[in-house]
Amino acid sequence: MSDETRTDRQRGLLGFVERAGNLLPDPTIIFVYLIFALMLLSALGAGLGWQATLPYSGDKAPEYAELANGVLTYRASSLFSEENIRRLFTDMARTYAGFAPLGLVLTIMLGAAVAERSGLFSALIRASLRNAHKTLLTPIIAVIGMVSHHASDAAYVVFIPLAAIVFAVAGRHPLAGLAAAFAAVSGGYAGNLMPGQIDVLLLSFTQEAARIVDPNWTMNPLGNWYYICAIVALFTPIIWYVTDKVVEPRLGAWGGVVDADLQADLDKADITPEERKGLRWAGLVALLVAGAFAALALWPGYTPFIDQSAVGTARLQPLYAALIAGFFLLFLLTGMAFGRATGSVKSANDVVVMMQHGVRTMAPYLVFVFFAAHFVAMFNWSRIGPIIAINGAEALQAMALPAAVLLVCVLLLSSFLDLFIGSASAKWSALSPVVVPMFMLLGVSPEMTTAAYRMGDSYTNIMTPLMSYFPLILAFSRRWDQSMGVGSLLALMLPYALCFMAAGIAMTVGWVLLDLPLGPGAQVHYQSPVSTP
Numbered sequence: 001m002s003d004e005t006r007t008d009r010q011r012g013l014l015g016f017v018e019r020a021g022n023l024l025p026d027p028t029i030i031f032v033y034l035i036f037a038l039m040l041l042s043a044l045g046a047g048l049g050w051q052a053t054l055p056y057s058g059d060k061a062p063e064y065a066e067l068a069n070g071v072l073t074y075r076a077s078s079l080f081s082e083e084n085i086r087r088l089f090t091d092m093a094r095t096y097a098g099f100a101p102l103g104l105v106l107t108i109m110l111g112a113a114v115a116e117r118s119g120l121f122s123a124l125i126r127a128s129l130r131n132a133h134k135t136l137l138t139p140i141i142a143v144i145g146m147v148s149h150h151a152s153d154a155a156y157v158v159f160i161p162l163a164a165i166v167f168a169v170a171g172r173h174p175l176a177g178l179a180a181a182f183a184a185v186s187g188g189y190a191g192n193l194m195p196g197q198i199d200v201l202l203l204s205f206t207q208e209a210a211r212i213v214d215p216n217w218t219m220n221p222l223g224n225w226y227y228i229c230a231i232v233a234l235f236t237p238i239i240w241y242v243t244d245k246v247v248e249p250r251l252g253a254w255g256g257v258v259d260a261d262l263q264a265d266l267d268k269a270d271i272t273p274e275e276r277k278g279l280r281w282a283g284l285v286a287l288l289v290a291g292a293f294a295a296l297a298l299w300p301g302y303t304p305f306i307d308q309s310a311v312g313t314a315r316l317q318p319l320y321a322a323l324i325a326g327f328f329l330l331f332l333l334t335g336m337a338f339g340r341a342t343g344s345v346k347s348a349n350d351v352v353v354m355m356q357h358g359v360r361t362m363a364p365y366l367v368f369v370f371f372a373a374h375f376v377a378m379f380n381w382s383r384i385g386p387i388i389a390i391n392g393a394e395a396l397q398a399m400a401l402p403a404a405v406l407l408v409c410v411l412l413l414s415s416f417l418d419l420f421i422g423s424a425s426a427k428w429s430a431l432s433p434v435v436v437p438m439f440m441l442l443g444v445s446p447e448m449t450t451a452a453y454r455m456g457d458s459y460t461n462i463m464t465p466l467m468s469y470f471p472l473i474l475a476f477s478r479r480w481d482q483s484m485g486v487g488s489l490l491a492l493m494l495p496y497a498l499c500f501m502a503a504g505i506a507m508t509v510g511w512v513l514l515d516l517p518l519g520p521g522a523q524v525h526y527q528s529p530v531s532t533p
Contacts, residue, residue, distance in 0.1 A: 028364075031371040034430060035378060038079065042382035045076030052390035054441075063215065064383055074386045084381050092374075099373035100219075101204035101425070104324055106362065108197050111331030113358020114351055118339035120282055121148075123275045125159045134170045138180050141166075142239040145184025146191040146232050149198060155185045156469045161476045173254040174480045175492065180243040182462060182473050183496040184235070189424075190451075190458035191231030195221055195519075198424065199228070200324060202450055205429050208376055209436035210446040212386050220320040221327075223447035224454065225519035227511065231455070234507055238499045246495050278341035282334040289330050293322070316521060365425075372429045379433045389437035396442060403444050403524075404512040407452040408505055410435055414456030415501070419464045424457045445526035447518045452508050459500035462493040 025033075054072045066073045077084060096102070115121055128144050141163050148155035160181040167177025189198075200221050207219040271279070297305040297319050305319040335354070339345025345354075379385045396406060410431075417427050431453065439449045461467050465486050477484040477492075515524050 028368045028371055030426070031368070031375050031430070035371065035375050038375065038378055038382060038384065042076060042079040042378075042384060045382070045384060045387070046078035046081075048076075050076035050384075050387055052387040054390060064380055065386070074383045074390070076387060077381060077383050079378055079382055084378075087381065088374075088378070095377045096370050096373050099369060099376070100208055101201055101429075102366075102369050102373070104200050104204050105197065105365070106359070107324055108200060108327045108331070109358050109362055110355045111328040111335070112197060113361070114339070114345075114354045115331040115335035117354040117357055118335040118344045119275070119342060120278070120335050120338040122158050123271060123279060123338070123342075125155070126162065127271045127275075127279060134172075137167065137170060137172070137177070138240045138243045139236050141177065141180045142184045142188070142236040143193075143232060145181050146188040146235065147193050148185060149189060149192055149196065156472060160185060160473060161479075164476065164480065168254065168480075171254070173248055173251045175251055175477060175484075176243055176248040178473070178477055178480070179247050179492050179496070180239050182493060183239050183242075183500075186461040186467065186469065187459045187493070187496050187500050188231065188235045188239075189461055190228060190454040191235055192228045193232055195225050195228070195323075196327065199224060200327070201425050202428055202454065203447075205376075205425065205432045206436055206446045206450045209385075209432035209434075210440060212380065212389065212433065212437040213440045217446065218317060218321070220317075220447070220519065220522055221323045222320060222519040223522040224451050226516070227451045227518045228454075230507065230511075231458075231504075234503055235500060238503060239496065242495050242499055247492060272342075274342045275338075278338035281337040281341050285333045285337040286330060289326070289333060293319075293326050296322075320521070368423075368426065372426070376429060376433060385433040386437060388434050389441060392434070392438045393441035396438070402512075403439075403442065404509040406439065406442065407444065407448065407508055407512060410439075410449060410452045411456035411505060411508055414453045415460045418457050418460040424454070427457065428453060440526050443525050443527070445518070445523055447522040448512070448524045448526075451511075451518055455504040455508055459497050459504060463490065463497045465490065 052074050055070060060067070064074070064077075066075070079085075079088075125144065125148055128140075133140075145155070145159060145163075148159050160178060163181035164174035164178040168174040200219075203219045203221060203223055207217065210217040293305070297303055297316075305316075305322055307315050307318055332351075336345055336351060339350065345351060413431070414427065417431075418424075428450075432450075435453075436446050436449050440446060464470070470486075470489070474484065474486065474489050477489055481488075511518075512524050517523055
């Protein structure tokens with residue numbers, strides 16, 4: 001990069017965002033700093049006698065709380081106390097291994113690694129896009145892009161450049177195809193047609209936070225399913241309109257030709273006969289897995305996935321909990337079926353190697369989770385979380401702000417932080433211990449708070465050069481236009497981001513006002529067993 005280009009990138013608002021973001025350390029180091037700050041804050045709170053109280057009708061107090069005369073009391077506890085220092089060192093391994101998101105995510109990743117390494121995800125993406133009709137290219141790219149989150153890196157490495165090539169072959173501007181795909185994959189990150197890894201990851205952090213108020217609250221992996229499907233339905237026409245009516249006209253007619261190199265790239269996107277056979281077998285296996293789970297929930301006289309002693313949606317709790325294993329088996333078995341048909345899986349050893357590769361790719365996450373797990377645990381030991389939540393809920397209740405307005409505040413906070421910290425799980429693991437309990441005390445469900453956070457974390461991905469895949473997308477765009485710079489790509493994506501922001505805020509507000517279900521057994525409002533302040 002020339003000195004002149006580097007200087008241009010440092011100018012204006014985008015330059016400020018890039019400079020400020022570059023000053024931030026890795027998210028793992030951020031949590032180290034947060035732990036030290038929390039320790040100092042806990043000592044200050046204990047010294048000043050910080051506390052919060054709630055009326056409580058239960059017989060047994062939640063962990064870390066005191067119960068007397070029907071009043072629940074949380075008192076700040078210094079993390080430098082003998083008890084907490086002892087707990088920190090003696091329970092270090094237990095704190096790490098017992099962190100709920102760790103086991104859930106690793107379980108699903110073992111299966112997803114087989115589906116990815118066998119080539120199943122790549123083949124699915126190529127098969128779905130290769131024969132798309134020219135007039136419907138944009139909406140097809142939008143839907144596939146949002147669904148492709150299950151494919152992890154393949155969504156960025158395979159799908160986005162392929163969308164540009166398909167646009168070029170169709171005689172349309174390839175940068176328009178790239179922009180539509182990037183908007184769907186990254187800007188529409190909160191949308192999907194089926195829950196997956198990111199749902200389990202974020203809702204597992206939500207579970208840890210929700211148990212500050214309700215120790216019995218259990219995650220439902222389908223808790224945002226209807227919401228994320230609605231995002232696909234809402235964002236698809238937005239991507240279609242912005243691409244065809246705003247971005248492509250601004251780019252002008254594409255003057256390139258389908259040369260030998262371009263045709264060679266397109267040929268690589270073709271599905272081989274072996275891959276077609278593999279996809280058929282993978283589809284059959286997916287139906288068998290779904291059928292097996294349905295049978296275990298519906299078979300007369302034998303329903304291990306249904307709690308017959310419970311009432312209402314609580315009867316389905318075993319099914320929701322079993323979905324973690326369901327996702328694992330779905331990815332694992334479909335990947336194996338595809339691999340056997342294509343030759344990428346020749347023996348059981350190949351499957352084991354693929355799983356090992358998946359664990360290796362999770363190494364950065366394993367390091368991050370060590371510190372995140374201790375931050376969340378120490379937050380609970382200090383009692384700072386419930387004290388902030390209870391007192392904050394009282395202050396917000398006194399302001400009489402509607403729930404929809406409060407959720408928009410969470411959404412906008414998430415959007416702002418996303419400009420600097422790309423990891424959705426890193427931000428949510430830090431925010432959830434405060435906002436989830438606070439909103440539960442205000443009658444907003446953990447699922448609704450998580451949904452608002454996810455919306456805010458989504459569309460700003462395409463507005464910041466600090467997004468981890470941004471340099472890769474910039475490199476893809478320069479194949480078609482060597483003059484593309486950071487500002488050029490941001491300007492290309494800004495119309496999508498602004499439209500997503502407006503639509504996302506309106507959708508979140510509307511969802512609360514209409515009191516729509518977020519997923520099976522997941523509602524907007526929450527009735528806590530602990531009385532609200």
